[in-house]
Amino acid sequence: MTSTSGLIERKRNGGRLSSEEIQLLIGGYMSDDVPEYQIAAWLMAVYFRGLMLDETLALTDALIASGDRLDLSSLGRRVVDKHSTGGVGDKVSLVLGPLVAACGAVFGKMSGRSLGHTGGTVDKMESIAGFKTEIEPDHFLSQLRRVGVCIAGQTVNLAPADGCLYALRDVTATIESNALTAASIMSKKIAAGAQAVVLDVKVGRGAFFKNRGQAHGVAHLMREIGAARGLKVAPVMTAMDQPLGCAVGNSLEVLEAVKTLRGKGPADLVTVVAELAANLLSLSDLGWDINKARLEARRMIDGGLALEKFREWIEAQGGDASFIDNPQALEAAPVRLPVRAGSTGYVGDLDALAIGEAALALGAGRLRREDKIDHAAGIILGAKIGDFVEQDQELAVIHCRSRAAGEAVAARVQSAFAVDGRQAAPRPLILE
Amino acid sequence: MTSTSGLIERKRNGGRLSSEEIQLLIGGYMSDDVPEYQIAAWLMAVYFRGLMLDETLALTDALIASGDRLDLSSLGRRVVDKHSTGGVGDKVSLVLGPLVAACGAVFGKMSGRSLGHTGGTVDKMESIAGFKTEIEPDHFLSQLRRVGVCIAGQTVNLAPADGCLYALRDVTATIESNALTAASIMSKKIAAGAQAVVLDVKVGRGAFFKNRGQAHGVAHLMREIGAARGLKVAPVMTAMDQPLGCAVGNSLEVLEAVKTLRGKGPADLVTVVAELAANLLSLSDLGWDINKARLEARRMIDGGLALEKFREWIEAQGGDASFIDNPQALEAAPVRLPVRAGSTGYVGDLDALAIGEAALALGAGRLRREDKIDHAAGIILGAKIGDFVEQDQELAVIHCRSRAAGEAVAARVQSAFAVDGRQAAPRPLILE
Numbered sequence: 001m002t003s004t005s006g007l008i009e010r011k012r013n014g015g016r017l018s019s020e021e022i023q024l025l026i027g028g029y030m031s032d033d034v035p036e037y038q039i040a041a042w043l044m045a046v047y048f049r050g051l052m053l054d055e056t057l058a059l060t061d062a063l064i065a066s067g068d069r070l071d072l073s074s075l076g077r078r079v080v081d082k083h084s085t086g087g088v089g090d091k092v093s094l095v096l097g098p099l100v101a102a103c104g105a106v107f108g109k110m111s112g113r114s115l116g117h118t119g120g121t122v123d124k125m126e127s128i129a130g131f132k133t134e135i136e137p138d139h140f141l142s143q144l145r146r147v148g149v150c151i152a153g154q155t156v157n158l159a160p161a162d163g164c165l166y167a168l169r170d171v172t173a174t175i176e177s178n179a180l181t182a183a184s185i186m187s188k189k190i191a192a193g194a195q196a197v198v199l200d201v202k203v204g205r206g207a208f209f210k211n212r213g214q215a216h217g218v219a220h221l222m223r224e225i226g227a228a229r230g231l232k233v234a235p236v237m238t239a240m241d242q243p244l245g246c247a248v249g250n251s252l253e254v255l256e257a258v259k260t261l262r263g264k265g266p267a268d269l270v271t272v273v274a275e276l277a278a279n280l281l282s283l284s285d286l287g288w289d290i291n292k293a294r295l296e297a298r299r300m301i302d303g304g305l306a307l308e309k310f311r312e313w314i315e316a317q318g319g320d321a322s323f324i325d326n327p328q329a330l331e332a333a334p335v336r337l338p339v340r341a342g343s344t345g346y347v348g349d350l351d352a353l354a355i356g357e358a359a360l361a362l363g364a365g366r367l368r369r370e371d372k373i374d375h376a377a378g379i380i381l382g383a384k385i386g387d388f389v390e391q392d393q394e395l396a397v398i399h400c401r402s403r404a405a406g407e408a409v410a411a412r413v414q415s416a417f418a419v420d421g422r423q424a425a426p427r428p429l430i431l432e
Numbered sequence: 433m434t435s436t437s438g439l440i441e442r443k444r445n446g447g448r449l450s451s452e453e454i455q456l457l458i459g460g461y462m463s464d465d466v467p468e469y470q471i472a473a474w475l476m477a478v479y480f481r482g483l484m485l486d487e488t489l490a491l492t493d494a495l496i497a498s499g500d501r502l503d504l505s506s507l508g509r510r511v512v513d514k515h516s517t518g519g520v521g522d523k524v525s526l527v528l529g530p531l532v533a534a535c536g537a538v539f540g541k542m543s544g545r546s547l548g549h550t551g552g553t554v555d556k557m558e559s560i561a562g563f564k565t566e567i568e569p570d571h572f573l574s575q576l577r578r579v580g581v582c583i584a585g586q587t588v589n590l591a592p593a594d595g596c597l598y599a600l601r602d603v604t605a606t607i608e609s610n611a612l613t614a615a616s617i618m619s620k621k622i623a624a625g626a627q628a629v630v631l632d633v634k635v636g637r638g639a640f641f642k643n644r645g646q647a648h649g650v651a652h653l654m655r656e657i658g659a660a661r662g663l664k665v666a667p668v669m670t671a672m673d674q675p676l677g678c679a680v681g682n683s684l685e686v687l688e689a690v691k692t693l694r695g696k697g698p699a700d701l702v703t704v705v706a707e708l709a710a711n712l713l714s715l716s717d718l719g720w721d722i723n724k725a726r727l728e729a730r731r732m733i734d735g736g737l738a739l740e741k742f743r744e745w746i747e748a749q750g751g752d753a754s755f756i757d758n759p760q761a762l763e764a765a766p767v768r769l770p771v772r773a774g775s776t777g778y779v780g781d782l783d784a785l786a787i788g789e790a791a792l793a794l795g796a797g798r799l800r801r802e803d804k805i806d807h808a809a810g811i812i813l814g815a816k817i818g819d820f821v822e823q824d825q826e827l828a829v830i831h832c833r834s835r836a837a838g839e840a841v842a843a844r845v846q847s848a849f850a851v852d853g854r855q856a857a858p859r860p861l862i863l864e
Contacts (some may be wrong), residue, residue, distance in 0.1 A: 009605035012479065037472035041604035044476035047444065173441035378489035 004038050006026070012045040016232075019058035023381065026062035028160050043165075043174040051179035056221060057228050059179070063187035066161030070137055072157060075144060078285035079108040081194035082276060083185060084314060086118035087202040088356035089243035091150060093121045094257035095273045096280065097264070098310035101148035102201065102300040103277075103293075105284035108144050109151045110158065110192040118356060119250065119365060122153045127251035127330055127375040130253060131319030142356050147316045149309065158191040178214065182221035188233065196232035196283040203431055206352020207240035212431060218408035219432075234279045237431035238272050240348035242385050249364040250379010251330040258324055261307040268384070268429055274298070275430050333376040333399035337406035339413045341389040350385050350418035355416050358409040362400050373399060379413060386426060408420035434459070436470050444477040451490035458494035462593050467599060475597075475606040483611035488653060489660050492612070495619035498609030500567055504540065504626035507576055510717035511540040513626035514708060515617060517641065518550035519634040520747050520788035521675035521813075525553045525583060526689035527697070527705045530742035532731040533580035535709075535725075539715035540576050541583045542590065542624040550638075550788060551797060552683065554585045559683035559762055559807040563751030566710065579748045581741065590623040610646070614653035621663065628664035628715035630708050635863060638784020640674035644863060651864075666711045669863035670704050673815050676784035677701035680830060681796040681810010683762040690756055693739040700816070700861055706730070707862050765808040765831035769838035771845045773821045780852035782817050787848050790841040806833060811845060818858055819850060 002010070007021050017025075028034030051059065072079045077310060080100065084090055097107045111121040111133075122133045135143070135152035143150040160182050169175045189197050199222055201215045203210065209215035219235035226233030238244075245266045247256035259265050260273060274297060281293035288296065300306040307324070314321040323329035359365060364373030382394045389395060395417050400406035434442070439453050449457075456818030459473060482788060483491065504511045512532065516522055529539045543553040543565075554565045567575070567584035594616050601607050609829045610676040621629050631654055633801030634640070651667035658665030659683035670676075677698045678690035691697050713725035720728065732738040739756070742788060746753040755761035791797060814826045821827065827849050832838035 004604050005603045008476075012476070012605050035603075036467075036469040036601060038604055040469035040472040041476045044440075044444070044473045044480075048480045049478075168469060171437045171467075172470055173437050173444050173477070174473065370858070405840065 004034050008038060008045055010040060011049055012210070014049050016039060016052050016055065017055055017058070019054070019061070022055060023056040023062045023065070026066065026165075028163050029068050035098075039165070040172045042166060042176075043169055043172055043177075046180060047174045050177070053221075054369065056179045056183050057225060058092050059183040060187045060225055060229070063159045063162045063165070063183060064191045067157040067159050069160070070140075070156065071190045072141065072144070072193040075106065075141060077106045077144075078195045079106050079144065079193065080280050080284045081107070081109050081189060081192070081197045082200060082280060083197055084186070084200040085202050085207060087244055088118060088206040088238040088352040088359070089245050089248045089253065090119065090202070091124060091245065091247070091253035091257045092200065092269070092273055092276060094124060094254065095260045095269075096276055097149040097151055098261065098307045098313050099273065099277050099300055100280050100284065101298055101313070102306045102309040103281055103283055103296050105148070106144050107149045108140065108194070109282070110152055110154055110188070112154075119253070121151060123373050123375075124253050127254050128314060128319040128323065129329075132317050135317070143286045143316050147313055148308075150317070155200050159187040162187050168324060172250060173299070176214075178221055179216040182218050182225060186222055186225040186229075186231075190229055194231065196280075197226070198279045199233075199235040200272070200276055201235050201237045202240035203237055203318060204239050204241035204352065205357055206243065216432070217293055229424070232283050234283055236275060236279055238275070239427060239429050239431055240352055241427065243352050243355050244272060244380060246381045246384070247378065248355055248359045248381070249362070250373065250375040251332070252378040252380060252399060254330065255323070258307070258310070261301060262309050263301050269378065271429050284421045290327055296309065297368045316322070332374045333378075333401065333427060335400050335402060335403050335406055337398040337403065337410060338394045339396045339398060339410050340392045341395050341417070341419055342391065342414065343419050344389065344391045345419040345421050346418055346423040347383050347385050347387045347389060348424045349418035350381070351416040353380070354412055355379060357414045358416070361409050362398065362405060377401065383417070386424060436466050436815065440470060440474045440477055443474060443481055444798050446481050448484050449487055449490070451486070451493070454487060455494045455497070456834065458491065458498065458593050458597075461596065462498050470603045471597070472600060475601055475604055475612070476616070477723050478612060479606045479609050481703065482609070485653075485656055488611045488615050490616040490655060492622065492657050492661070493617045495591045495594045495597070495615060497857045498723060499589040499591050499623060501623045502572075502588065502590075504576070504625040505574065507538065507573060509538045510574075510627045511538050511542050511576065511625065511792040512630060512712050512716045513539070513621060513624070515621060515629055516632040516713060517617070517634050517639060518651065519672040519676055520550060520638040520784040520791070521677045521685065522691045523556060523632070523677065523685035524701070524705055524708060526556060526686065527692045527701075528708055529581040529583055530693065530745050531709050531729055531732055531738045532712050532716070534741040535684045535728050537580070537713055537714055537720055538576050538711070539581045540572065540626070542586055542620075543583050544586075547680055552755060553583060554805075555805050556682045556685050557583060559619070560684050560751040560755065560759075563746060564749050566660065567749070575748050579659055579741075581745045582749070591619040594619050610645075610649040610653055614650050614657060618654055618657040618663075619720065619839070620663075622661055626691050628660070628712075629666075630711045630715065631665060631667040632704070632708060633667050633669045634672035635669055636671050636673035636784065643667065648864070653821070666715055668711055669709060670707075670861055671861050672784055672861060673859065675784050675787050675813060676704060678813045678816070679810065679811070680787055680791045681794070682805065682807040683764070684810040684812060684831060686755070686762065687759050690739070690742070693733060693742050705859050731811045752788040760829070763808045765810075765833065767832050767835050767838055769827045769830040769832060769835065769842060770826045771842050772852055773822045773827050773849070774823065774846065775851050777822045777851040777853050778855040779815050779817050779819045779821060779849055780856045781850035782813070783848040785810060786844055787813070788843045790848070794830065794837060809833065815849070818856060827851075
């Protein structure tokens with residue numbers, strides 16, 4: 001049998017590892033039989049040499065095998081899921097879940113928490129008083145059967161090796177690997193029992209993928225992994241140069257989701273939701289083509305049924321839904337600090353990463369897993385790319401605990417806006 | 433300040449780290465502030481991207497700074513040293529030390545122990561009853577002053593980070609890096625206080641370097657490091673396809689060294705000793721050119737003065753020198769097992785690695801640092817490449833503890849010899 005260092009050497013030399021060998025590495029890592037420094041060296045070799053498709057599949061399988069795997073087949077329905085690679089102001093799942101459920105599809109999602117400058121759906125949902133995200137598999141299934149939509153945090157041990165491997169990649173400069181990224185995302189989805197998933201692959205400054213080429217490679221790989229493991233995968237690439245919508249921060253985003261379900265959402269968010277909903281519905285077991293899916297989704301918003309499904313869903317998970325009619329029912333930040341334009345002109349750029357980091361600094365996100373979230377903190381953008389602003393006009397309003405906290409990030413928020421003399425050409429939002 | 437993962441990322445992207453940054457990595461590794469998995473990832477990035485000369489120097493300095501550094505300047509003489517990258521049957525230092533000391537040069541060496549299929553000088557010397565290798569720096573200096581030659585094991589803590597890093601490289605498939613190898617060797621030499629060193633860079637199947645290109649790169653780098661740190665370095669590349677000389681195993685090699693000092697050594701060993709002695713002497717403070725050095729070395733062997741210096745040296749380190757006149761005074765193996773030629777012809781090949789591994793299996797070396805050595809075990813080669821042998825002629829004699837131990841390796845020893853119909857062209861021994 002080849003030693004672990006022999007396996008590292010083979011990958012280093014551009015060779016290929018068998019499924020058994022990859023299982024030995026990942027299984028050994030989890031059982032402490034393979035030391036972390038060997039995994040780190042292997043990861044760096046993978047960074048340089050890549051993985052073949054069969055190795056990527058083997059890695060996906062090994063990550064899944066490290067924990068529990070949900071079986072949703074007893075529902076008798078195809079459960080659809082949506083996964084975003086993470087962005088700033090990305091409250092799409094909050095709108096999408098009830099929207100496709102209103103259409104009759106079954107939307108089930110195990111979601112993560114915020115980390116770094118990107119938010120997590122579970123944290124956003126927890127802005128709502130009483131909303132429970134710790135849901136056991138039985139309850140998850142019964143809610144899907146009853147309501148058609150459930151978004152839960154992870155109560156079972158889904159692909160724990162993925163969490164360990166990701167943390168190790170984070171500190172060894174091996175995050176940027178298409179194969180490792182695709183295996184990581186797909187292992188979680190497959191372990192969570194999803195049967196069809198729309199991947200919102202965000203591309204741009206505020207996203208994990210800084211350019212389209214990289215995103216394209218990972219999207220392609222995820223589709224291949226899905227095809228090999230019986231999971232329908234539709235990747236959609238969307239831009240993440242500026243934040244999505246106008247609200248950044250947990251309860252602020254929940255309110256924007258409600259607005260969007262009322263048909264009054266910001267244009268970019270509405271566009272992304274419509275595109276993803278159409279893809280999700282056409283992957284579902286409703287048998288709709290993409291045009292029918294687009295029309296039905298539109299109808300559910302216009303007719304108020306999507307918002308009603310949202311209310312039903314919030315209440316099914318124990319949440320106090322009164323904020324839907326009375327936004328004051330959500331906790332609000334005590335201080336609001338406007339950020340004003342320094343000059344007159346068009347917003348030529350709005351840096352999603354800078355806004356995400358400012359929100360993080362306000363307490364809307366967490367830098368370490370153990371950090372506490374301030375659900376009320378965040379930023380409301382008053383202008384976006386292409387908008388004309390006068391000098392001293394409000395560019396944004398910072399929602400914060402204290403004046404000092406707001407002032408600490410005000411300059412960063414202001415300089416996230418580039419105000420130019422001329423109007424920039426509009427940028428596409430749906431990239432592929 | 434850049435985080436450790438930022439440093440790894442920069443190297444991964446082909447960038448360069450400052451001296452302070454490399455010191456932070458190595459210092460942090462030794463103080464446990466930088467985890468081993470980050471060092472492992474950095475090593476693999478270095479494997480792919482290499483190090484610039486200034487980074488290699490910084491690494492050498494950081495390895496030296498991790499421990500003590502000997503200062504031999506109080507001698508008022510230039511101390512010369514010889515380092516071999518390790519081979520099979522390599523007893524050169526045992527001959528070279530007394531030979532150049534007899535010429536009037538000062539030869540001081542901190543030597544290592546056997547590991548794997550290659551032997552270590554300290555283990556060979558310990559075949560001699562009473563010979564002490566644990567020598568404190570004061571004693572080392574006074575013996576150099578008095579006798580002109582001292583070979584000691586390490587009593588002080590020379591470049592401990594090098595040992596840790598090497599062990600980590602060994603299990604992460606990052607041994608094969610010119611920069612890491614050059615920094616490793618040179619850090620030990622500089623820490624040990626050598627002022628001039630001849631590097632015997634062995635190339636071939638039985639050596640660390642399997643090909644000349646690799647050896648050439650490392651030799652060049654070591655010379656550059658030496659130049660930058662005030663150490664004269666003369667690399668000499670010698671072949672290590674077949675073992676050097678005829679004896680492989682600790683006390684067997686000591687006896688062959690005596691034979692060589694008497695002017696009766698095997699031709700290949702005599703050639704390598706002559707070449708290295710000439711280089712060492714011309715690096716020394718005697719002011720000789722290479723031709724004068726060659727002549728004087730020859731004269732010291734012919735006149736018996738080299739052997740007398742050997743005796744003086746053995747006694748200075750507490751050894752019983754009676755074996756010089758009476759070989760039976762060294763411990764001998766109880767069993768001798770001949771290995772015979774299966775056919776008649778020329779020895780076309782003799783695999784140094786196979787012979788080294790057979791000797792290791794007999795107990796002449798150690799696989800793990802904690803293994804005990806059997807000083808008497810080993811192999812005496814009766815034929816070398818180019819020799820004509822008759823069927824059933826003795827190819828080698830195995831010196832072993834028991835018949836079973838010898839028989840366990842006999843087939844391996846026999847198949848190390850390739851006996852062909854025609855005589856092969858002679859191969860050069862001194863490559864560069």
